[in-house]
Amino acid sequence: MTAATELRAEQDRGRKAAQNREKWASVRTYISAAVILFWCLAPAYWMVVTAFRDVGYTYDTSLLPTHITLDNFRTAFDTSFGNRFGQALLNSVFIGVTVTVISLVLGVFAAYALARLNFRFKYLVLGFILGASMFPGVALITPLFQLFTNIGWIGTYQALIIPNISFVLPLTVYTMTSFFREMPWELEEAARVDGCTQGQAFRRVIMPLAAPAIFTTAILAFISSWNEFLIASQLSNDATQPVTVAIANFAGAQPQQIPYTAIMAAGTIVTIPLVILVLVFQRKIVAGLTAGAVK
Amino acid sequence: MATELGPTPVKEPASGGTPIHHGPKGVGEDNAIASQGKWASWLLAPTIVALGIVIVYPIISAIVMSFQKDAGLDPVTGLFTEGGPAGFSNYTNWLFQQCAAPGGGTVACPPGTLGSQFWSATGTTFYFTIVTVTLETILGFWMAIIMARTFRGRSLVRAAVLVPWAIPTAVTAQLWLFIFAFEGIGNKLFNTTILWTGSEIPARWAVIIADTWKTTPFMALLILAGLQMIPAEVYEAAKVDGASAWQRFRMITLPLVKPALMVAILFRTLDALRMFDLPYILTEGSNNTTTLSILVVNQIRQGFNSAAALSTITFIIIFIVAFIFVRFLGANVVEQQTGAGKGKK
Structure with missing residues (x-):
């Protein structure tokens, strides 16, 4: 009797200790999660708060939004100090869309071949494409600068689009290759049994199924083109510069004073659409980002 | 290439193929491969x-350009010099700091010229790479472990880490320049009065902090994807056997996540070695924050051919580092990519 009670009491104590441990573990997890949230979001938050803050209070360090105004967004688009942010936005969209479309059109075929077909030199091709995706842009800039100077292409859109293809196309191919590997290819076999050619099976069955993967790849491709700075900073001019260059060179009324509030407004405009896009398609984006590295 | 893959890669049976090896095989298979x-x-x-x-x-x-002389005004004599074959002089200019002397021959590059900055730029590049990749690996691993746990709000955290990743680097640089301004929020929050872009150590750390902020999420997501491949039963079994949390981490998590981790470190290392945007905008390369990429860009307008030699050197350095990773540290990107790792799960 007493032995049984003691045993039960001991079990209770053991269970309580385990529960306690679990509780502490979960508290620690929440604290860590809060630290991660703060670390990732605080600087971005500061950008948005500053974007809405009156320019006279640029260095106001109160953490909550104060002196709220939309003036900075007007200043960002103002062209009187030589900034061409509006034009740069259009340039970035144009360059990004063109690069993305070209890379997808070329890349989708390559990815299909790499994911589905067996052929000699497959690993060589894969290695080449992976190597290309990690290729340093700085190794391209010199010969392209000379070439484009000679043929008068400096400051043209094609001079900005062509180098971007060098890193967006490999990214597109390897992201899409890993997406393609995971698709239900039995359906393609089924379509072929029903009399489709391989090309028809690809167009009518696989393409519709692949649409989400292609869309995700398009977002990743667009973002990497949108973020490009090194090549654009050297090969563009005032008329064709993308937003990254415009923001890096953003000038204020006084040369000695950096117009931070307007820059933060411009940064917010450039970032918000991307952040929304990324958050909406979060799962797919993460799958695409990590596609090459695990599996 | 295929020989580097080691054991025959395991492929999903549905696709029906084995990698091509030379040697005897069925005629039908040969035809199929030929048509494919x-x-x-x-x-x-x-x-x-x-x-x-x-x-x-x-x-x-x-490479062709790098063996040509740059035409232009000689900085010393003021005379116009023609281009022409240069031999290795563009390379020795960078590697051994040999600049052209007035009467022909070479002299040591005077301080302040770009040629004299090669080794310091190389040092800076590797300093940034080693420090940022180490920080990002540790922080990224920690973030990945937290994100792999189940708790309410987990999807919020996983979404939040994408925010720094989605912000363009040029914007990141301007944002941190503002945070690190003398009267900015950085000094205010930590109650310091550091002139962040004014001297070497703070300037370098401003770049390192901004880079770590921007790219740790990518690292964390890659490691998280690796962690999620580990079956939960393995941990359960280890728990039953009485393994401590540290033992579970060291004996299960680390070895099983290693392939994904190595690829993540390789990607980040190659990325860090070509770092340009952050130091170029944040510190303008001052106070020993000039990386090799910045040095190339500075050289372009002073002479294409010499810049070509420098960018070729940079490319070779990055190639060697990638080679070391793949060959000796087991970062097998192609194997990971082709799904061969599946057999090892």
């Missing part, structure tokens, strides 16, 4: 041609 090969070459041709134009052609032309 024809298909594959048509499908791959546009990509290969495009990459040939945008990557291979510039590399070759950079």
Whole structure:
């Protein structure tokens, strides 16, 4: 009797200790999660708060939004100090869309071949494409600068689009290759049994199924083109510069004073659409980002 | 290439193929491969041609350029010098700081010239790479472990880490420049009065902090994807056997996540070695924050051919580092990519 009670009491104590441990573990997890949230979001938050803050209070360090105004967004688009942010936005969209479309059109075929077909030199091709995706842009800039100077292409859109293809196309191919590997290819076999050619099976069955993967790849491709700075900073001019260059060179009324509030407004405009896009398609984006590295 | 893959890669049975090996095999299989090969070459041709134009052609032309003399005014004599074959002089200019002397021959590059900055830029590049990749690996691993746990709000955290990743680097640089301004929020929050861009150590750390902020999420997501491949039963079994949390981490998590981790570190290392945007905008390369990429860009307008030599050197350095990773540290990107790792799960 007493032995049984003691045993039960001991079990209770053991269970309580385990529960306690679990509780502490979960508290620690929440604290860590809060630290991660703060670390990732605080600087971005500061950008948005500053974007809405009156320019006279640029260095106001109160953490909550104060002196709220939309003036900075007007200043960002103002062209009187030589900034061409509006034009740069259009340039970035144009360059990004063109690069993305070209890379997808070329890349989708390559990815299909790499994911589905067996052929000699497959690993060589894969290695080449992976190597290309990690290729340093700085190794391209010199010969392209000379070439484009000679043929008068400096400051043209094609001079900005062509180098971007060098890193967006490999990214597109390897992201899409890993997406393609995971698709239900039995359906393609089924379509072929029903009399489709391989090309028809690809167009009518696989393409519709692949649409989400292609869309995700398009977002990743667009973002990497949108973020490009090194090549654009050297090969563009005032008329064709993308937003990254415009923001890096953003000038204020006084040369000695950096117009931070307007820059933060411009940064917010450039970032918000991307952040929304990324958050909406979060799962797919993460799958695409990590596609090459695990599996 | 295929020999580097080690054991025969395991493929999903549905696709029905084995990698091509030389040697005897059935005639039917040969035909199938031949017809697939024809298909594959048509499908791959546009990509290969495009990459040939945008990557291979510039590399070759950079190498050709790097053996040419830059035409232009001689900085010392003020006379116009013609171009022409340069031998290795563009390379010795960078590697051994040998600048052209007035009467022919070479002298040590005077301080302040770009030629004299090569080794310090190399040092800076490796300093940034080693410090940022180490920090990002540790922080990224920690974030990944937290994100792998189940708790309410987990999807919020996973979404939040994408925010720094989605912000363009040029914007990140301006944002941190503002945070690190003398009267900015950085000094205010930590109650310091550091002139962040004014001297070497703070300037370097401003770049390191901004880079770590921007790219740790990528690292964390890659490691998280690796962690999620580990079956929960393995941990349960280890728990039953009485393994401590540390033992579970060291004996299960680390070895099983290693392939994904190595690829993540390789990606980040190669990325860090070509770092440009952050130091170029944040510190303008001052106070020993000039990386090799910045040095190339500074050289371009002073002479293409010498810049071509420097960018070729940079490319070779990055290539060697990648080679070391793949060959000796087991970062097998192709194997990971082709799904061969599946057999090891």
